[in-house]
Amino acid sequence: MTLMRFDPFRDLERLTEQALTGARGPRAMPMEAFRRDDRFVVALDLPGVGSGDVDLxxxxxxxxxHARRAPLRREGDELLVDERPQGEFSRQFFLGDNLDSTRLAAEFDRGVLTLDIPVAEASKPRKVEISGGSETAEKPRIAEKASREESANV
Structure with missing residues (x-):
């Protein structure tokens, strides 16, 4: 696998958060990852987060x-309902050795952070030229044998 997600404490953190806050909502940073040609694309949803509040x-x-989402309310506002996740969020994932992390590019647009990760040149399929060593030596022998057989049949 080329794009790996492994965070052994993520589920424990999620369960602890649910137990302490009673929250059963969606993850704070849902992710979509897919391969497109010679690149991997990862999209993370960060609604309500500005580009200056994201660290990659x-x-x-x-x-x-890492992303930070602050509440919209100000001092003196009367809070009626507060269901929006706030605070600091983080997400971590591991790249396979066949990806080129040095050429990773990121774009943030309308609350979606999109990462573009190219496949490393060394991991791309390449055509290998096959030399004709024994095949070229074999052809004259076959032609010689065929001409001897023709001479014997005459």
Whole structure:
């Protein structure tokens, strides 16, 4: 697999958060990942987060996304309902060795962070030229044998 998601504490964190807050809503940073030609595309939903509130780091083959979402209310506002997730969120995923993390590009548009990760050149399929070593030596022998057989039949 080329794009791996492994975070052994993610489920424990989610369960703990649900138990403490009673929250059963969607994840704070849902992700979609797919391959398109020679690239992998990863999209993370960050509604209500500005581009300046997103930090993206790549260390070796680990991509980490941190996002901060502040409440819209101000001091003195009377809070009636507060169901929007707020605070700091992070998501981490691991890239396979066949991806080129040095050429990772990111774009943030309308609350969606899109990462474009190319497949490493060394991992792309390539055509291997086959030399004609024994095949070229075999052809004269076959032609010689055929001419001897013709001579013997005459």
């Amino acid at each position: 780091t790549v260390e070796r083959n680990v991509v980490t996304v």
